[in-house]
Amino acid sequence: MTTPETAGTPEVDSATFRHVVGHLPSGVTLVTTHGPEGDFGMTASSVTSLSVDPPMMLACLNRSSSTCTAVSRSGAYVVNVLGQGHGHLASQFATQGADKFSGLRLTRGVRGAPVLADALARIECEVVEEVSAATHTIFLGRVVRAEAEEGSPLTYFRGGFGRFEFDRDDEVYLHARQRVLERMYAADAVLQLDDLAFQLGVDKAAAFYALTRLTADGLVRRDPNRGYVVVPFDARTSDATFDARAAIELGVIDMVVGRVPADELTELRSRFEAMAALLVGERFVDFDRYLDANYAFHEGLVSLAHSAPLTTAFAQLHIKSVMTRSFGVTPVTSQSFVEAQRGITEGVERGDSDAARAAVYRYTDLAKQRVRQILDQTGGRL
Numbered sequence: 458m459t460t461p462e463t464a465g466t467p468e469v470d471s472a473t474f475r476h477v478v479g480h481l482p483s484g485v486t487l488v489t490t491h492g493p494e495g496d497f498g499m500t501a502s503s504v505t506s507l508s509v510d511p512p513m514m515l516a517c518l519n520r521s522s523s524t525c526t527a528v529s530r531s532g533a534y535v536v537n538v539l540g541q542g543h544g545h546l547a548s549q550f551a552t553q554g555a556d557k558f559s560g561l562r563l564t565r566g567v568r569g570a571p572v573l574a575d576a577l578a579r580i581e582c583e584v585v586e587e588v589s590a591a592t593h594t595i596f597l598g599r600v601v602r603a604e605a606e607e608g609s610p611l612t613y614f615r616g617g618f619g620r621f622e623f624d625r626d627d628e629v630y631l632h633a634r635q636r637v638l639e640r641m642y643a644a645d646a647v648l649q650l651d652d653l654a655f656q657l658g659v660d661k662a663a664a665f666y667a668l669t670r671l672t673a674d675g676l677v678r679r680d681p682n683r684g685y686v687v688v689p690f691d692a693r694t695s696d697a698t699f700d701a702r703a704a705i706e707l708g709v710i711d712m713v714v715g716r717v718p719a720d721e722l723t724e725l726r727s728r729f730e731a732m733a734a735l736l737v738g739e740r741f742v743d744f745d746r747y748l749d750a751n752y753a754f755h756e757g758l759v760s761l762a763h764s765a766p767l768t769t770a771f772a773q774l775h776i777k778s779v780m781t782r783s784f785g786v787t788p789v790t791s792q793s794f795v796e797a798q799r800g801i802t803e804g805v806e807r808g809d810s811d812a813a814r815a816a817v818y819r820y821t822d823l824a825k826q827r828v829r830q831i832l833d834q835t836g837g838r839l
Contacts (some may be wrong), residue, residue: 485547485611487537487576488516490528491569496558497527498571500551503593504536505666508673510752510777512600514582515669517593525594529587533568534598538578539611546573547611567601578605586679590665597669629659633667637676637687638781644689648677675778690779695828698779702755703821705771706801707814709762715808717761722806725761728754729802733795752777754798758805793823 489498503517514536518525528534539547550557562574566581573579582598589595633653642648654664668685671677680686717725732750735742759771797820804813 485539485543487539487546487550487573488518488524488528488534489537489571489573490524490531490534491571492527492531494527496571497524498550498557499524500547507597507669510775511673511772512603513585513673514580514598514600516582516596516598517590518596519592520589520594521592528584528596529594531568531570532584533566533570534582534584534596535566535570535572536578536580536582537573537576538580538605540575540577540606540608541611543576543611576606577608577610579603588679629657629663630667630670632657633664633671634674634676637671642687644687646687647680647683648685648687650685674781675775676781692825692829692832695779696825698774698776699821699824701774702771702776703817705767705774706755706758706817709759709764709767710805710810710813710817712764713761714805714810714813717805721761725754725757725805726802728757729798732798736792736795739791748777748780751780758801761805791823791827794820794827797823 484502484504486501486504487498488501488504489496491497499518499522501516501518505515507513507515516528516534516536518528520526546561558571564572564574566572568581568583570581572581579602580600581602582596582600584596585599586597587594588597636642636656648668650661650664650668653668654661657664657667668677672679672685676688677685678688728750732747732754735747735750741747755776756768756771759767797816800816800819801813804810804816
């Protein structure tokens with residue numbers, strides 16, 4: 458006889474789940490791509506931004522769709538964000554049709570995919586990873602071009618298209634991120650989806666979203682054999698990153714100091730002041746905001762060269778990830794960092810390349826020393 462103790466865990470049938478999950482409002486997009494057979498597109502609401510540094514998007518497509526297959530083969534897709542007046546397009550691309558693109562104003566993306574000219578926003582992506590999950594494939598895409606217009610988005614709610622304004626709740630991701638930074642998980646530990654969901658008190662979908670964001674942050678990596686693994690962090694890692702940043706900035710200083718237009722000097726000064734205001738005494742006012750402002754300042758310095766390769770090289774350092782893993786572990790810091798960066802700013806303003814270069818070296822040495830102090834407090838690895 459079956460008893461409550463021996464009965465299996467009840468399962469939710471697909472019809473019930475579809476009804477319940479329909480209460481979760483989401484934006485509506487058309488995911489498009491191009492292949493040898495022509496253009497492909499489908500309506501998709503399981504699309505979200507994944508990270509800002511580097512810019513990445515996540516798109517979840519049903520593997521039975523021709524669009525999913527085409528995206529996998531082409532390695533590229535476009536997320537066309539629909540506006541409130543595009544409900545008919547959402548329906549048109551959600552059904553099988555001879556030519557879904559007939560009558561639409563289209564342009565071509567950098568990889569040849571069709572781009573809806575009248576979309577509220579258009580985000581072109583190159584696939585960097587595919588993840589299989591039940592009936593769907595999750596495409597992690599690096600953003601190669603993005604643009605947007607004014608307007609309100611079309612949303613999907615309770616089985617229909619309409620308007621529903623809401624803020625994205627990143628609480629689960631932030632909670633998981635803090636646990637990693639506080640070393641609640643050991644370096645190189647495997648984070649199991651079920652375990653993380655249980656620890657955070659959320660469902661698997663929320664836990665998976667947190668894992669993908671942590672991967673984009675560089676705090677977690679996806680191992681093909683083990684799953685999601687906490688990335689170890691040591692002094693050698695930080696030294697290499699800070700040295701690379703210094704090499705780029707020293708090259709920029711040699712190229713531009715003494716020839717920087719007044720408006721660009723004003724912008725650099727503005728970015729420095731915005732950053733300096735977030736470090737008071739020996740503490741961060743708000744580390745995440747400081748991190749963004751710090752990145753903006755150094756990005757502004759590099760941009761003075763007006764060199765796309767240098768700007769790209771700087772972005773590829775993933776400096777935010779390194780600073781998060783080190784400086785973000787504690788709210789305590791030092792005003793000497795601000796003073797070193799003040800020296801960079803003033804050296805560029807005066808046209809004094811020697812002073813600016815010396816300040817770059819000083820800031821780099823301070824950063825390396827601070828990471829070593831933090832690592833000494835945490836056993837040499839994070």
